[in-house]
Amino acid sequence: MRTVEVTGELQEYLNRLVPPRDPVLARMEDEAEREGIPIVETHEGALLYLLVRIAGAKRLLELGAAIGYSGIWLLRGTEGGSLTTYEVDHKRAERARANFSEAGLGKQAMVLEEDAVNGLQKLEGKFDVCFIDLLNSFPSEDVTRQVFDLCMERLDAGALLMADNALRQGEVVRPKNQQARVKD
Numbered sequence: 799m800r801t802v803e804v805t806g807e808l809q810e811y812l813n814r815l816v817p818p819r820d821p822v823l824a825r826m827e828d829e830a831e832r833e834g835i836p837i838v839e840t841h842e843g844a845l846l847y848l849l850v851r852i853a854g855a856k857r858l859l860e861l862g863a864a865i866g867y868s869g870i871w872l873l874r875g876t877e878g879g880s881l882t883t884y885e886v887d888h889k890r891a892e893r894a895r896a897n898f899s900e901a902g903l904g905k906q907a908m909v910l911e912e913d914a915v916n917g918l919q920k921l922e923g924k925f926d927v928c929f930i931d932l933l934n935s936f937p938s939e940d941v942t943r944q945v946f947d948l949c950m951e952r953l954d955a956g957a958l959l960m961a962d963n964a965l966r967q968g969e970v971v972r973p974k975n976q977q978a979r980v981k982d
């Protein structure tokens with residue numbers, strides 16, 4: 799079977815296929831690049847938008863808001879839906895709120911400024927989509943498993959669970975790699 803390595807060049811190519819973004823997203827892309835803030839690639843944002851739209855989802859859950867970039871893509875995929883998103887970093891949470899407002903989504907986005915694992919244990923209600931984008935920060939496979947279980951509890955039947963970097967840049971198929979965060 800032929801394999802395709804997703805190089806930076808290929809990412810650039812895919813990003814160029816996405817139509818020009820509005821000023822809010824374009825500014826956020828520049829800021830993330832300049833400041834080294836880890837946001838999804840442009841083409842991944844477009845995919846999130848598309849998946850939410852295809853699913854007809856309204857109630858969105860996200861773990862790891864950063865400055866709200868993926869959250870804007872997710873919310874724009876809904877028809878007047880709502881997003882609950884966790885961000886433990888105070889400055890990023892503030893920036894995410896400001897960015898959601900500037901994008902006209904301030905009333906639809908709730909940025910919860912706390913550790914997502916703690917927060918999920920208190921969270922009520924059901925969701926149609928969950929996007930997990932903080933797994934690299936987890937210290938052990940137990941916590942990784944716990945996060946997935948907690949998310950599953952919040953999802954309705956037929957809901958969509960998405961996780962960034964689940965393949966660990968290909969590390970999952972390298973048998974020598976014994977790191978818990980990869981094995982799990």
Ligand SMILES: C[S@@+](CC[C@H](N)C(=O)[O-])C[C@H]1O[C@@H](n2cnc3c(N)ncnc32)[C@H](O)[C@@H]1O
Pocket residue numbers: 836837838861862863864865866867868869884885886887890912913914915931932935
């Ligand atoms: C990869 S970034 C999220 C990027 C964002 N989803 C986007 O694409 O625009 C991960 C974010 O999760 C936050 N984070 C890491 N561990 C967390 C935790 N346990 N609870 C809440 N937020 C956390 C980090 O501060 C960071 O801003």
